[in-house]
Amino acid sequence: MDFTGKTIVLAGAGGIGAATAELLASLGARMILLDVVEEKMKEVLSTLEGEGHTCYVCDFSVVESIEPLLAQIIKEQGPVDGYVHTTGIGAVRPLKMSKYDFMLRVMNINFFSFVEVVRCLTKKGSFNAGMNIVGISAVGAFIGNSTKTAYCASKSAMNSAVRCLAKELAPKGIRLNTVAPGATDTPMAKEATDYRDGTDEQKINAMRQYLGTCQPEDIADAVAFLLSDLSRMVTGTCMPVDGGKLTS
Numbered sequence: 729m730d731f732t733g734k735t736i737v738l739a740g741a742g743g744i745g746a747a748t749a750e751l752l753a754s755l756g757a758r759m760i761l762l763d764v765v766e767e768k769m770k771e772v773l774s775t776l777e778g779e780g781h782t783c784y785v786c787d788f789s790v791v792e793s794i795e796p797l798l799a800q801i802i803k804e805q806g807p808v809d810g811y812v813h814t815t816g817i818g819a820v821r822p823l824k825m826s827k828y829d830f831m832l833r834v835m836n837i838n839f840f841s842f843v844e845v846v847r848c849l850t851k852k853g854s855f856n857a858g859m860n861i862v863g864i865s866a867v868g869a870f871i872g873n874s875t876k877t878a879y880c881a882s883k884s885a886m887n888s889a890v891r892c893l894a895k896e897l898a899p900k901g902i903r904l905n906t907v908a909p910g911a912t913d914t915p916m917a918k919e920a921t922d923y924r925d926g927t928d929e930q931k932i933n934a935m936r937q938y939l940g941t942c943q944p945e946d947i948a949d950a951v952a953f954l955l956s957d958l959s960r961m962v963t964g965t966c967m968p969v970d971g972g973k974l975t976s
């Protein structure tokens with residue numbers, strides 16, 4: 729895989745985002761990072777091979793702020809060759825506390841912002857021929873978890889949107905896919921206060937991932953494959969990277 733001369737926008741400078749940025753930069757890509765926390769992006773930028781990488785602060789909970797920011801980015805950095813959406817919040821909350829404002833915040837950050845970025849980047853002049861897009865979904869979209877209704881719904885929405893957008897954007901030569909990680913060793917996973925901690929459901933879930941916990945690099949490898957020409961006949965689908973969870 730060779731991304732020399734390609735410009736890739738990557739949202740989310742957390743565990744999976746950092747590993748993906750590092751891999752893509754090592755394969756020659758120029759990275760443009762987006763995150764609400766500037767220090768995280770600066771830290772990731774300092775680890776990247778190559779030159780010309782940059783970052784922009786954005787808050788994906790304010791979906792209306794995305795269009796002007798992307799217009800500025802395209803003006804300053806030129807058209808892009810790829811987009812990776814790793815931005816997400818874990819959002820563990822029981823139904824009785826899952827009021828509309830909470831559901832909306834999760835959907836804004838995990839899903840509506842994804843569609844908005846795709847909408848903006850697929851405008852004429854914003855992308856180069858052969859642009860590829862990858863969203864980070866989750867196996868929870870398929871198996872569901874108690875107390876994760878908002879989270880799992882936002883990831884299912886992303887999988888479903890990609891199936892539609894792949895068809896709509898194929899005439900422009902754009903491919904879109906998602907990667908569905910199983911439990912992955914990142915700050916999000918470590919810091920999550922889980923209402924299911926210690927429950928049978930959680931123990932069974934962990935056992936189902938029979939190859940063990942994923943590392944962020946495992947997810948990054950799948951993203952790079954889906955962004956590359958090696959996957960030129962793959963679009964509109966979801967690739968689980970889940971240590972076997974969906975097969976058990």
Ligand SMILES: NC(=O)c1ccc[n+]([C@@H]2O[C@H](COP(=O)([O-])OP(=O)(O)OC[C@H]3O[C@@H](n4cnc5c(N)ncnc54)[C@H](O)[C@@H]3O)[C@@H](O)[C@H]2O)c1
Nearest residue numbers: 741742743744764787788789815816866909911912914916
């Ligand atoms: N870690 C896992 O076990 C796991 C499993 C399945 C799916 N995922 C998904 O993978 C993706 C990356 O997860 P991670 O483990 O690297 O998480 P992480 O928390 O390390 O990274 C998420 C990033 O999103 C950013 N972010 C949060 N709210 C934001 C906002 N309002 N605006 C802009 N940026 C914002 C955070 O600052 C952070 O850098 C997420 O979408 C997550 O749902 C993770």
